[in-house]
Amino acid sequence: MDHDSLTRLPAPWEHRHPRFAAWTHIASGTWLLLLTTILYGYRRGRWWRPLLVPAAAAHLVRAHRLLQANPEGVRVTARTATRGSYGIDGGYVAVAVFGLAELGLTGATIRALRRGHRGRAGLGAVAGAAVAGSCASFLYSTGPGKRSLWAEILDELSLRGDEHVLDVGCGRGAILILAAHRLPRGKAVGVDVWRARDQNGNTRAATEHNAVVEGLRDRVEVIDADARELPFPNATFDLVVSNLTIHNIDTEQGRKRAVLEATRVLRPGGQLRIVDPPGAQRYAEWLHQAGCVEIEARKLDCRTWFGVPGHHAVLVAARNST
Numbered sequence: 368m369d370h371d372s373l374t375r376l377p378a379p380w381e382h383r384h385p386r387f388a389a390w391t392h393i394a395s396g397t398w399l400l401l402l403t404t405i406l407y408g409y410r411r412g413r414w415w416r417p418l419l420v421p422a423a424a425a426h427l428v429r430a431h432r433l434l435q436a437n438p439e440g441v442r443v444t445a446r447t448a449t450r451g452s453y454g455i456d457g458g459y460v461a462v463a464v465f466g467l468a469e470l471g472l473t474g475a476t477i478r479a480l481r482r483g484h485r486g487r488a489g490l491g492a493v494a495g496a497a498v499a500g501s502c503a504s505f506l507y508s509t510g511p512g513k514r515s516l517w518a519e520i521l522d523e524l525s526l527r528g529d530e531h532v533l534d535v536g537c538g539r540g541a542i543l544i545l546a547a548h549r550l551p552r553g554k555a556v557g558v559d560v561w562r563a564r565d566q567n568g569n570t571r572a573a574t575e576h577n578a579v580v581e582g583l584r585d586r587v588e589v590i591d592a593d594a595r596e597l598p599f600p601n602a603t604f605d606l607v608v609s610n611l612t613i614h615n616i617d618t619e620q621g622r623k624r625a626v627l628e629a630t631r632v633l634r635p636g637g638q639l640r641i642v643d644p645p646g647a648q649r650y651a652e653w654l655h656q657a658g659c660v661e662i663e664a665r666k667l668d669c670r671t672w673f674g675v676p677g678h679h680a681v682l683v684a685a686r687n688s689t
Contacts, residue, residue: 388430389429389430391500391503391504391507392426392427392429392430393426393427393430393503394499394500394502394503395423395426395496395499395500395503396422396423396424396425396426396427396430397423397427397499399422399423399426399492399496400423450580450581451539451540451541451544451576451577451578451580451581452539452568452573452577453510453514453538453539453540453541453577454538454539454566454567454568454569454573455506455509455510455566455567456508456509456513456538456565456566456611456673457509457564457565457566458563458564458565458566458567459567460564461505461673461674462502462505462506465498465501465502465505465674468498469495469498469499469502472491472494472495472498473491473495475487475491476488476491476492476495479491501674501675501676502674504669504672504673504674504675504676505672505673505674507670508670508671508672508673508674509673512669512670512671513541513542513610513670513671514541514545515670516642516667516668516670516671517541517542517545517608517610517642518545520608520640520642520682521545521546521549521608522549524606524638524640526549526550526553526606528549528550528551528552528553529550529552529553530550530553530604530605530606531553531554531556531603531604531605531606532546532547532550532553532554532555532556532604532605532606532607532608533556533557533558533597533599533603533604533606533607533608533629533632534546534555534556534557534558534608534609534610535558535594535597535607535608535609535612535613535625535629536558536559536565536594536609536610536611536612536613536615537557537558537559537574537589538559538565538566538569538574538610539566539568539569539570539573539574539577540557540573540574540577540578540587540589541610542608542610543555543557543574543578543587543589544577544578544581544583544587546606546608547578547581547583547586547587548581548583550586551586553586553605554586554587554588555583555586555587555588556587556588556589556590556604557574557587557588557589557590558589558590558591558592558593558594558597558598559571559574559589559591559592560591560592560593561591562615565612565615571589571591574589575587575589594609594612594613594616594625594628594629595616595621595624595625595628596628597628597629597631597632599632600632601631601632602632602633602634602635602637603632603634604632604633604634604637605633605634605637605638606637606638606639606640607629607630607632607633607637607638607639607640608639608640608641609629609640609641609642609643610641610642611642611643611644611680612625612643613625613626613641613643613647613650614643614644614646614647619649622650623653626641626650626653626654626657627653627657629641630654630657630658630659630685630687633687634687635687635688635689636686636687636688637686637687638684638685638686638687639654639659639683639684639685639686639687640682640683640684641682641683641684642667642671642680642681642682642683643680643681643683644678644680644681645666645678645679645680645681646681647664647680647681647683648664648681648683650664650683651663651664651683651685654683654685658687658688658689659685659686659687659688660685660686660688661684661685661686662683662684662685663682663683663684663685664681664682664683664684665681665682666679666680666681666682667679667680667681667682
């Protein structure tokens with residue numbers, strides 16, 4: 368094994384997103400070890416082992432070094448790390464899909480080796496590694512990646528600490544809790560309709576439990592409410608946030624109504640931040656119609672891939688001028 372491959376400085380993408388890179392290396396290394404184990408008893412697969420084991424070790428050591436290095440710009444503090452349990456966006460369906468794909472590719476690889484088709488077996492191994500990497504990307508996006516992204520978004524706002532913040536579609540409270548950490552004298556309110564298909568274990572009780580675990584129960588309030596009919600007076604909140612929620616509303620009219628409701632409950636000068644899949648640029652037009660200013664819609668980075676390289680979620684930002 369090339370020693371330099373284990374001690375080199377992080378590649379640019381690894382330096383920018385070390386946790387995502389580490390998860391990708393862990394998934395790839397685990398897949399290669401699994402494949403090595405599967406091939407152990409097959410004579411035709413023995414020539415693979417001198418290649419697979421060092422490659423797997425290189426991936427795992429690389430992941431370890433990335434996690435230990437904590438490159439500049441990656442902060443692990445009470446404002447970003449979490450002690451609660453925040454579930455998986457989309458539930459376990461996506462994980463099951465990845466698992467079935469991995470099993471299918473493993474079976475195809477074994478069958479190719481039995482028949483002496485080394486080229487096809489190699490393609491199967493490469494495809495399996497790609498699926499493992501996609502699964503790691505999905506798990507990263509729904510967990511550490513999401514929290515890291517929103518920690519940056521909230522920090523860019525330079526909150527004073529006494530604001531009232533609303534999280535529309537708070538789920539189990541990952542973004543709600545991040546906001547509450549920044550509000551020692553304020554309040555974070557979360558609303559949701561608690562659909563299980565949106566997130567595994569998606570219940571109001573789970574969100575309230577996470578607030579208790581994080582030591583923020585006095586700063587957090589959770590309410591049953593639909594994004595299209597928010598139960599608050601006009602101009603109630605200084606900041607409204609929403610993560611991967613509005614796109615779940617079936618109709619464009621319903622999505623527009625949810626966006627307008629978010630602006631209605633904003634105080635004059637209040638800020639709005641929405642993260643949704645591609646197509647959220649449409650919200651900018653509705654915000655302009657509502658009288659908002661400083662409207663921006665921009666693509667986000669690989670932390671929002673959710674297992675699909677090049678799939679960039681969109682951040683829509685605006686300020687209420689009325």
